Amino acid sequence: MIAIPRAAADRGAGLFGAIAGVAVFLVLLTFAVQLLVNLYATSAVTAAAHDAVRSVAAASVDHGRPEAVAAAVEAGERRARSLLGRAGDRVSFEWDVDTSRVRLRVVAQHPALAVGPVAGAFGLNRVERVVTAQVERPR
Numbered sequence: 658m659i660a661i662p663r664a665a666a667d668r669g670a671g672l673f674g675a676i677a678g679v680a681v682f683l684v685l686l687t688f689a690v691q692l693l694v695n696l697y698a699t700s701a702v703t704a705a706a707h708d709a710v711r712s713v714a715a716a717s718v719d720h721g722r723p724e725a726v727a728a729a730v731e732a733g734e735r736r737a738r739s740l741l742g743r744a745g746d747r748v749s750f751e752w753d754v755d756t757s758r759v760r761l762r763v764v765a766q767h768p769a770l771a772v773g774p775v776a777g778a779f780g781l782n783r784v785e786r787v788v789t790a791q792v793e794r795p796r
Contacts, residue, residue, distance in 0.1 A: 695781045698744065698767040705740040706763045706788040709733035713752075714759040716793035726754050741765075760789045 712733045719725040730752050738745030744767060753760040765784040 691781050694767065695784075698765065699784050699786075701741060701744070702748070702763055702765045702784045703786050703788070705737040705745075706761055706786050708740065709737040709750075710759050710761045710788045710790045712736065713754060713761075714790040714792050716795045720754075720756050720792050730754065737763075756792060758789055758791055760787065762787045 710733070713726070713729045715729075718729040734750050734752075737750070738748065741748060744765065747767065748763060748765040751762040751764075753762075763784075763786050767782060767784065
């Protein structure tokens with residue numbers, strides 16, 4: 658039997674562990690970055706939706722006139738899209754306005770930094786919010 662020196666037998670043994678460790682680190686880093694992007698997008702979409710609903714429910718809008726409500730909805734949606742910047746192009750708005758309340762459903766898709774199915778499985782590529790406000794009455 659030929660004796661192999663211990664140093665030669667262990668050569669390259671740490672390579673597989675290092676590659677596996679770097680791969681796991683990169684997967685966790687990608688997931689963490691995607692989570693942060695999701696948190697930021699959720700906050701931005703929610704804030705823009707609240708601003709839009711408040712502007713439509715304001716006392717300055719004559720809720721008895723459909724054309725005034727339509728103009729307020731258009732202005733509110735335009736403002737929300739401008740607040741969201743380029744992400745405003747990937748947002749859909751569903752308005753429900755009557756004389757006593759304003760309801761807005763916002764659905765936004767934001768970029769998936771993680772692998773698409775992974776981000777989708779955790780709900781990290783879509784923001785959906787429903788915001789409701791009571792119509793303000795003029796004094």
